[in-house]
Amino acid sequence: MKRRAWITLGAVVLGGGGVAAYAVASPSDGGGGVALRDKRPVKVYDLALPATATSRRELPRKDTEQFSLLGISWTGATKRLHGTAQVRTHSIATGEWSGWRDLELDVDPLEKPEAGTRGASEPLWVGASDGVQVQVARKNGTTTALPKGLQVNLVDPGVVTDAEAKQPEVTAEPAGFAVESDSPAASTSAAPTDTTSPSAAPTDTTSPSAGPTASASASTSPSASATVPTAPPSTVPKPPITSRAGWGADESKVDDPPTYNTDVKGVFVHHTDGANDYSCADSASIVRGIYAYHVDVEGWNDIGYNFLVDKCGTVFEGRAGGTDLPVLGAHTYGWNRESTGIAVLGNYVSTTASTAALTSIARIAAWKLGQYGGDPAGTVQLTAGATQTNYFAKSFTAGTQYTFNRISGHRDGFNTQCPGGSLYGQLQTIRDWAAGPVQGLKTTTVDGAGLSGTTYYAKGAITLHWSATTPAALISKYELLVDGKAVTTTGGSATSAAATLALGSHTVAVRATHQSGKTTTTPALKVVAETTAPTFSTTPKISLRTGTVNTTAVPVALGWKAADDKALREVKLLSPATATFGPTTTTSNRTAASGTASTWSMRAYDFAGNYRTSSPSYTPVILQETSAVKSGSWTSRSSTSYLGGKSYSSGSKGASLTWTFTGSSASWVVSRATSSGQAYVYVDGVKVSTVDLKSSTTQYRQAIWTKTWSSSATHKVKIVVVGTSGRPTITTDGLVYVK
Numbered sequence: 078m079k080r081r082a083w084i085t086l087g088a089v090v091l092g093g094g095g096v097a098a099y100a101v102a103s104p105s106d107g108g109g110g111v112a113l114r115d116k117r118p119v120k121v122y123d124l125a126l127p128a129t130a131t132s133r134r135e136l137p138r139k140d141t142e143q144f145s146l147l148g149i150s151w152t153g154a155t156k157r158l159h160g161t162a163q164v165r166t167h168s169i170a171t172g173e174w175s176g177w178r179d180l181e182l183d184v185d186p187l188e189k190p191e192a193g194t195r196g197a198s199e200p201l202w203v204g205a206s207d208g209v210q211v212q213v214a215r216k217n218g219t220t221t222a223l224p225k226g227l228q229v230n231l232v233d234p235g236v237v238t239d240a241e242a243k244q245p246e247v248t249a250e251p252a253g254f255a256v257e258s259d260s261p262a263a264s265t266s267a268a269p270t271d272t273t274s275p276s277a278a279p280t281d282t283t284s285p286s287a288g289p290t291a292s293a294s295a296s297t298s299p300s301a302s303a304t305v306p307t308a309p310p311s312t313v314p315k316p317p318i319t320s321r322a323g324w325g326a327d328e329s330k331v332d333d334p335p336t337y338n339t340d341v342k343g344v345f346v347h348h349t350d351g352a353n354d355y356s357c358a359d360s361a362s363i364v365r366g367i368y369a370y371h372v373d374v375e376g377w378n379d380i381g382y383n384f385l386v387d388k389c390g391t392v393f394e395g396r397a398g399g400t401d402l403p404v405l406g407a408h409t410y411g412w413n414r415e416s417t418g419i420a421v422l423g424n425y426v427s428t429t430a431s432t433a434a435l436t437s438i439a440r441i442a443a444w445k446l447g448q449y450g451g452d453p454a455g456t457v458q459l460t461a462g463a464t465q466t467n468y469f470a471k472s473f474t475a476g477t478q479y480t481f482n483r484i485s486g487h488r489d490g491f492n493t494q495c496p497g498g499s500l501y502g503q504l505q506t507i508r509d510w511a512a513g514p515v516q517g518l519k520t521t522t523v524d525g526a527g528l529s530g531t532t533y534y535a536k537g538a539i540t541l542h543w544s545a546t547t548p549a550a551l552i553s554k555y556e557l558l559v560d561g562k563a564v565t566t567t568g569g570s571a572t573s574a575a576a577t578l579a580l581g582s583h584t585v586a587v588r589a590t591h592q593s594g595k596t597t598t599t600p601a602l603k604v605v606a607e608t609t610a611p612t613f614s615t616t617p618k619i620s621l622r623t624g625t626v627n628t629t630a631v632p633v634a635l636g637w638k639a640a641d642d643k644a645l646r647e648v649k650l651l652s653p654a655t656a657t658f659g660p661t662t663t664t665s666n667r668t669a670a671s672g673t674a675s676t677w678s679m680r681a682y683d684f685a686g687n688y689r690t691s692s693p694s695y696t697p698v699i700l701q702e703t704s705a706v707k708s709g710s711w712t713s714r715s716s717t718s719y720l721g722g723k724s725y726s727s728g729s730k731g732a733s734l735t736w737t738f739t740g741s742s743a744s745w746v747v748s749r750a751t752s753s754g755q756a757y758v759y760v761d762g763v764k765v766s767t768v769d770l771k772s773s774t775t776q777y778r779q780a781i782w783t784k785t786w787s788s789s790a791t792h793k794v795k796i797v798v799v800g801t802s803g804r805p806t807i808t809t810d811g812l813v814y815v816k
Contacts, residue, residue: 730800
């Protein structure tokens with residue numbers, strides 16, 4: 078199969094033999110030379126569908142010139158095609174044929190079509206292609222004939238020069254708008270100069286243009302005027318708009334001057350149908366293709382939509398006449414006289430529109446309605462310009478008023494799926510965003526402050542973070558309120574603001590101002606600024622506890638008490654190990670190094686971030702049994718299981734060992750077994766306990782008895798063998814104390 082590639086020649090031959098060359102900087106010549114960039118005009122090719130049967134028309138696979146958008150059309154603008162139309166296309170990029178795709182046939186007719194206008198499907202963007210296959214069939218069970226003159230119409234959107242491809246952000250336009258063409262003299266729908274291709278012939282551009290700006294069919298409907306009105310100011314800012322020159326409109330296609338409505342009472346949202354996987358770099362080409370389709374295929378005077386929006390949120394000027402004026406469009410049959418039409422590039426039957434696209438629709442709708450005092454969230458009475466039934470089977474009678482949402486979907490006014498079920502379900506979001514106030518505003522975090530219950534505590538400096546569901550482009554500003562007064566103001570794209578609070582209790586909130594001027598404020602947060610550090614009412618202290626003793630580690634209990642005048646947050650152990658404790662915890666079982674002085678550093682924090690540190694030092698000391706004063710009979714035993722490898726054992730009733738030390742805590746370390754006996758414990762000459770060393774399993778180096786004092790002092794601990802019947806023997810491994 079033949080595949081034709083477009084060759085860059087540095088110039089393009091226009092209809093009538095003229096040659097237009099465009100100079101642009103060449104990246105390959107070091108910037109010192111000038112290279113030519115082709116302008117490929119928009120072209121439209123028409124292929125007739127052979128009349129093979131009364132109920133079906135087919136076009137077999139066919140090589141064509143390059144095109145990116147297509148549709149089918151037929152003779153008679155008021156005729157409808159009751160059936161289906163499907164197309165397949167051959168991709169230049171992949172070399173593959175696509176699957177069958179349906180064309181949308183429920184297209185609005187013109188309210189007052191002129192001779193030469195054609196009925197047509199919605200155009201379908203397919204990307205760069207060079208082959209097509211078509212099948213059209215009438216609806217099952219009907220005898221309605223297919224319309225005459227069926228064609229598939231292929232649109233090549235061409236290439237715009239670098240000089241033309243500027244996309245300015247329009248902020249204002251003169252009230253007296255007039256179309257001025259800076260495009261080549263020949264129509265871009267002219268026949269290509271290469272006539273050897275067996276593909277379709279170019280569109281016949283001699284047919285008269287349609288009049289989508291003609292008067293309404295009902296005399297009682299609002300009238301439009303060719304007089305250029307004065308653009309009223311809007312209550313909201315004008316969003317950036319890519320002008321017709323920016324997307325490469327060939328103004329020579331527009332034969333008639335624009336017609337104007339009295340005002341804009343409502344907005345109708347559309348989708349253009351076609352693929353959603355287009356690159357936003359191709360959006361201008363898609364708009365050029367739709368423009369050529371409306372004018373060269375359907376015979377309209379101009380593109381039907383007032384504005385077009387791509388999935389990246391870029392807004393394109395549609396029908397000529399001035400974006401800030403109430404230009405009469407051709408987008409919603411029966412309702413064009415009091416509205417403006419916004420179309421999103423793509424198909425949104427089952428796919429939702431992007432946030433960027435919804436944002437731009439909301440901005441355009443709010444701006445246009447704001448010129449005429451319309452509330453985007455409200456309703457309005459519109460006068461029907463035609464008798465018809467909409468998608469929901471609601472009937473309209475020409476000349477009668479009906480209630481619409483200010484922002485409605487195409488299907489609300491006409492019997493079509495447009496703008497697709499998914500986008501239609503997003504219209505309320507668009508209304509909310511366009512009308513204001515800011516939606517979904519809430520505070521999220523407060524840096525520099527800690528939350529206790531419902532109150533935040535800070536030293537003074539805080540940063541408040543927030544979020545909102547309304548896009549930033551529709552928000553004028555945010556204000557950080559302290560005690561009801563704005564102390565910091567940020568732009569609409571900000572998500573945080575900082576402030577320094579005076580000592581004391583405050584309320585803090587965020588106020589968002591929508592571009593409409595409506596405000597919303599978050600619930601106030603209570604924030605207390607304070608600089609008082611916590612205190613340790615009980616200094617951190619280690620006490621010996623029961624457990625297994627080693628020559629390197631002794632079981633201890635760490636105790637403390639901390640408090641704060643506002644709210645204690647936590648206490649951290651900094652050394653000799655690390656740990657974090659809640660505000661009500663006052664003890665923790667740890668181990669301490671034997672014979673080594675260790676600093677037990679703890680830090681108490683409040684919720685404001687104030688803190689206090691306490692760092693006492695303690696040394697656990699192991700006193701071997703040999704350091705005790707003996708009384709009675711004791712036997713020395715040796716084993717690696719004992720502290721220091723040795724221990725004392727005695728079964729003699731009344732035998733005793735006495736240790737003298739200076740410290741704040743003590744523990745007696747023993748060996749235990751099934752045959753172990755009992756011992757009395759005396760502290761400073763007073764019997765304080767009877768300890769039974771019996772155990773079902775053999776255990777060594779067990780701190781079995783402990784005693785702690787409030788402060789360090791000199792003490793004597795004496796153990797005495799009880800001489801328990803049947804198991805009189807005890808084995809002692811020493812004494813541990815803390816100094």
